[in-house]
Amino acid sequence: MQTLQDCEVTLSQFREGTYKVLVPDDVRELIKKFHDSFVESMSDDLHTTAVLDVLMEPLKTINGTLKKFKGKKQQQALIVSLLALEKEVKEVLTQLKDIALKRAGLTEEELSKKIEERTLARKNKQYEASDSIRKELTAIGIALMDEPGGTIWRPCEPSDE
Structure with a gap:
């Protein structure tokens, strides 16, 4: 064994x-x-x-x-x-x-910055701004997932929104 x-x-x-x-x-x-x-x-x-x-x-x-x-x-x-x-x-x-x-049209660093902006908006209870960033990223093919350890991203089909 x-x-x-x-x-x-x-x-x-x-x-x-x-x-x-x-x-x-x-x-x-x-x-x-x-x-x-x-x-x-x-x-x-x-x-x-x-x-x-x-x-x-x-x-x-x-x-x-x-x-x-x-x-x-x-x-x-x-x-x-x-x-x-x-x-x-x-x-x-x-x-x-x-x-x-x-x-x-993003670099890893630019995407990380967007995720940080969204995290800060959520922390400050600015949910409209947070949702706006998520929709903006989904529209260009980046899906955000909130996990206990933080927000991660994965590729997705760009949305038509």
């Missing part, structure tokens, strides 16, 4: 590219299919919703793999599969965010 420390070594080896276990063929095919769908959707007028729909299949595979992980001795192959999926999903999400910022 692998220990937590063994898993951590495996994770770091995978991320450094020194781990020698191959990603299983079915997972490689899923990653290729996901990547190809991402490229196709982004070529079709930045069709963000299609990318998010295609993202569901790798996430289902990750979830299914985690269920298999319990009590199995084939942990290394499962870890490698999960890491390969994680790497592709993170890469696609980063590209999607970069494309959304470019489409919106």
Whole structure:
């Protein structure tokens, strides 16, 4: 049985590219299919919703793999599969965010400033100003989500408002 420390070594080896276990063929095919769908959707007028729909299949595979992980001795192959999926999903999400910022005509810093302005408006109970910033960003394809740790953003389809 692998220990937590063994898993951590495996994770770091995978991320450094020194781990020698191959990603299983079915997972490689899923990653290729996901990547190809991402490229196709982004070529079709930045069709963000299609990318998010295609993202569901790798996430289902990750979830299914985690269920298999319990009590199995084939942990290394499962870890490698999960890491390969994680790497592709993170890469696609980063590209999607970069494309959304470019489409919106904003830099990461400018968006952070807008989020800070909105947070301050909410803190000062200036809800009209807060809602206005959210609508402005949604109109250009940036959705804001308020979470316990603060406001985060994700790409969305630009609204017609």
